[in-house]
Amino acid sequence: MGSVADDISEKLESEIVEGILPPGTRLEEPALAERFGVSRTPVREALQRLAASGLVELKPRRGTQVLNPSTVRIVEMFEVMAELEAACARLCARRATPELIAELHGWLRKCESAVHDVSAYYAANRGFHSAIYAGSGNSFLTEQAELLHLRLTPFRRQQLRVPRRLRQSLAEHAMIVAAIEAGDDAAAAMAQRAHILIQGERFTDFMAQLSRGDAKLQPRSK
Amino acid sequence: MGSVADDISEKLESEIVEGILPPGTRLEEPALAERFGVSRTPVREALQRLAASGLVELKPRRGTQVLNPSTVRIVEMFEVMAELEAACARLCARRATPELIAELHGWLRKCESAVHDVSAYYAANRGFHSAIYAGSGNSFLTEQAELLHLRLTPFRRQQLRVPRRLRQSLAEHAMIVAAIEAGDDAAAAMAQRAHILIQGERFTDFMAQLSRGDAKLQPRSK
DNA sequence: ATTATCGCTTGTGTATACACAGAAGTCGAT
DNA sequence: ATCGACTTCTGTGTATACACAAGCGATAAT
DSSP states (O other): OOHHHHHHHHHHHHHHHTTSSOTTOEEOHHHHHHHHTSOHHHHHHHHHHHHHHTSEEEETTTEEEEOOOOHHHHHHHHHHHHHHHHHHHHHHHHHOOHHHHHHHHHHHHHHHHTTTOHHHHHHHHHHHHHHHHHHTSOHHHHHHHHHHHHHHHHHHTTGGGSTTHHHHHHHHHHHHHHHHHTTOHHHHHHHHHHHHHHHHHHHHHHHHHHHHHOOTTTTOOO | OOHHHHHHHHHHHHHHHTTSSOTTOEEOHHHHHHHHTSOHHHHHHHHHHHHHHTSEEEETTTEEEEOOOOHHHHHHHHHHHHHHHHHHHHHHHHHOOHHHHHHHHHHHHHHHHTTTOHHHHHHHHHHHHHHHHHHTSOHHHHHHHHHHHHHHGGGTTTGGGSTTHHHHHHHHHHHHHHHHHTTOHHHHHHHHHHHHHHHHHHHHHHHHHHHHHOOTTTTOOO
């Protein structure tokens, strides 16, 4: 790609996703330009791309800042994520090949063996879901799912920390695979949807918990 | 917005959607800059935004061209559209208010009375679907649905020309509304999905028909 | 005659410079 | 002392200029 602009957007993207640049952070072009040792031009391009991915908000004449969606908005995004993943699972069930089934069982085993290591489980979980995206056999759907997954990453960080959630997640994975293996597309979709929607609920729980004890997150303006 | 860049992107967007700039058209920055009487800078911004909307393709060092997806890609996009709309219908059925039901019936009547006027039906059809998007009560989902609908517009132009398709579409609308009215979310989703998937099938029919008699569309390179 | 290489042209990528709108800080008035 | 208007300053939006890669054509060699 236009190397410089692309490098910058990738770097910023990862920093946003990893939480180094938390939601609401202002991104000023001159500062970024100096930081990366380039002019403002490629910086602007990078910011536009991030806005395209939905990671930052580009207010006219008022600068750029890392997207800071309201709680309801985040829940809405999780709801759409649930529907996209349900669609993937549905298509998986209808088009499942022995190879796909085997791959899913592989990820299932990886998840099981990582049940005591949160970050390892995180990685295995990621692989499992990606396999389902790809297993849909619809490359456009796969891309859309991956993109939205990325956009939600900053808000999913706390999810799996909840003690019992991890084992429950594992059990849900098994149910999903069973439904896909049985070719039961409706069941696969429903299981997958529920599996994701729980994350939205967990998120609201988390937020409620915060707003009781910690007022710092109040400035979720917009 | 940054007026100029925004005006340009809106103008180009409508021209792409209306088919004035057909898929595959090369968009060269100097030419566009001269045409709009501005420098290349805002033109580049406009093109980046269009790339963000998925209306154009931005190949590095090789310029911009109106997105020219392969046939399978278009079918994939219709498949995702079907899933998004199914999700909207599902949520409509679960959250349906009397107001929404009334509005849907209104669009239904508009569609009926326009059954002999293709362009009028097109408008009424558009309104019907938008109402279902909005009726989901999920603003993010609504936006995503509207966006993908827009992206598919250039490839949907020929759809409703097919003689019997129009009445069939009308009947499907009625079934969808009935399911929503009954609060049967699964039925609503299924009906809506089928309603959209037919468009994808129609599209492949159309393409097959073309590639038999007309070789002009061969250069769907990509 | 065909092909390969070189140079030119065209168009994209980046840098710099200027114009202007918003925000903030200062000064004055009540 | 507080509030309001004005000035200043920071940061975005646009224009222009330069750098360089890719495509094209012409020329020359086999």
